[in-house]
Amino acid sequence: MKEQNSIPTSKVERATKFVQTGAKIGGNYIKYYAKKAFDSELTKEQLHEDNSKDVYDTLSQLKGSALKVAQMLSQDKNMLPQAYVDKFTMAQYSAPPLSYPLVVKTFQKYFGKSPDSLFDTFERNASNAASIGQVHKAIKDGKVYAVKIQYPGVAESVSSDLKLVKPFAVRLLNMKEKDLDMYMDEVESKLIEETDYELELRRSDEISKQCAHITGLVFPAYYPEYSSKRILTMDWLDGLHMKEFLATNPSQEVRNHIGQLLWDFYDFQMHQLRTVHADPHPGNFLMRKDGTLGVIDFGCVKEIPDEFYNEYFKLLNKEVIADKTILLETFERLNFFDAEDTPKQREIFFDLFCEMTRLLGLPFHAETFDFSDDSYFTKIYEFGEHISNVKEIKDARQARGSRHGIYINRTYFGLYNLLNQLGATIRTKSYGEVPAEA
Template sequence: MKKIDSIPTSKMDRVAKLVTTGVKVGGNYLKYYGEKVVNPGLTKDKLHEENATDIYDGLKELKGSALKVAQMLSMEKNLLPQSYVEKFSLSQFSVPPLSAPLVRKTFKNYFNEYPEDLFDEFSPNSINAASIGQVHKAKKGGKNLAVKIQYPGIRESISSDIAMVKPIAIRMFNLQGTSDEYFQEVENKLTEETDYKLELAQSESIRIDCEPIEKLLFPKYYPQWSSDNIITMDWMEGIHLSEYCATETNQKKRNIVGQTLWNFYMFQIHQLKKFHADPHPGNFLVDAEDNLIAIDFGCMKEIPESFYTPYFEISAPETLQNVNLFNAKLYELEILKESDTPQEIAYFTNLFHELLSVFTKPIHQANFDFSDQSFSNEIAQLSEKFSNDKTLRKMNGNRGSKHFIYVNRTFFGLYSLLFDLKAKISINDFQKYLK
């Protein structure tokens, strides 16, 4: 894989790269429509494939929050054409790494020492690279270690990246009025992900809190070999969850991993009220004993009680069956507003009732089979319906608490992983860990 010797960090350089990518995508559309004149039956498959490649190639050079967007979109299997999902999935744990000289220089800037001076052994070639940083294998005092090094300039580029994306998102989602709190929420989380001292503290806290959960492992972290931009932890033997899903044929083992994953998230959400908000395959390993290994706690989301209570109350069967109670919870969650017109109230009440009636099916049962294709199809059909809904496009999309962004993202990501595992889950099993 080609290695990167530099990353665009200035706003001008990053805008230039996005403009170049946009020109390529525009060219793909022109070529497609030209070919369609000659061949009216031409599908958009090739167009999607070429656009996905060009967009991903541009984002992977920018890294940081730009590539993080691709990573988040790769989990939205029902919202994007398959070619985008496949290409953007590479951002989860396999992107072009920094070259060895740049790694050495970056490490020295962060730690005031070269890696070979700090560790007994240090591999200059990364084991895997993602959106914020890349991981190298090292050894110290006989311990095998994983050393995560943050890409240079990533933290400084977040605000300008968000500023570039904001006007596009406002137009796409029709965010009328103030939507600053949504963008601030995303920017805050991205900034937290670049604070490796915070990530180290969060990782240790989660490791201790979740220790009772069976079949769940965490690496140990080493503050003495870590800094604001470097994290050193135990090297954990295992394969990424996506590889496990592709190679493990024993459904009983897949169920065990799926149950551990479910228990891990439900325990965090309902006991800790703070959870790992980045559920994609690159953040989980599975070892030879089918233990789930959780890594990378840069993105953690805390749920205030004022959101937690109505969020789970609105999805309860008795609420879904009570029009007045359901309507009251919509106001509590800021989905409906006092300024809404009768048309908006009726439309969004129906929309969220339909959405929640499908999305909450797993938690309303004692056991749920995520290999059930009908459930996945229902979600896909809803996604397609809403994406083609012309009325929705005209409605003010600026609604709902800012906490929805990462809470919903986490549930969508968790469901996606469980779909991949085709796991059969005991929904309330996590309750045995609650205090």
């Protein structure tokens, strides 16, 4: 790598850096195809290597916000999976809208019919972009449907894209490759599931039926006869997204009500279903005029294995937190410690994990919790900052925490964030609190 004399600071310079990388990667592809024309032996590996190297070079030159997150994480392996998941959510596959001819082709492939003949009307322009496709509005017999169509090739590219970033992730995060693999597997399997609309249909159907008793939640019905691996048809739900909803200045009462619905929805899934909609992204909820909450997009669903569930939710139990022996055992079973840890390291990590557990579990420890309290979130960030400055953590190369934690943590972070945006006060009584001896 070339030596770096100055840190690019201004926005323009940063943007230029990214453009340069973009151009370089483009150049790599051109190089690849040009070479390929003369030499059919040239492999894609060479291309991938060129790409990841250029990305890495650029990223490591950028000390600004773009890399701040990644750098912080490179020092705090425990937080890594979280950022990793966020970086590699399906959003990164967002593509320009599918052309209508491709929509027609996709319909013909799966139904042998064009969208025009399957529905009475089918809007040619997409009304929404979904994470890996787009949503069209369609009408049949007076009923309005939302038809989600997936961009072609996404499923195919998931694995190869993850392979492409892996060498770069290993270098940047200074993490053992084996440990990284564990997380990569988890992320990869979730991403691949997200591309399977047939699976999404089954799960949406199951979860919405099981949650139907929570008054105030609205789930669209799904239509297998108009769905396939790459097309998913459901009821069209009206409603506002979070930002638009907040712009209407809803009263505190309404905010609390919506927030409580969200909370109850997640709490029920975590503890009763042990299967959870693991993507609490603002785009997946619709605030409706009648005060109900529409839930869409069950692409990312995490099933919680019992052995993980029992240990993880023990950490909500005050008795467990108070008892050092049990707490140690629990941390141990959640893979927070590594066999190679020195006694001193164990002690440092133990203290850090205690603090983290206390901080993140805080909302559960009282009857109600005010999520509009920004100082709570500031504390979480400060704690993250603090962790990143602990030398022992900087030097350790092991990953800590179970792979199942990735999506569960992400769900809670997402939920906390939504509630913070809503500024809701929540009755945080939970369905689940695992006793110490479980």
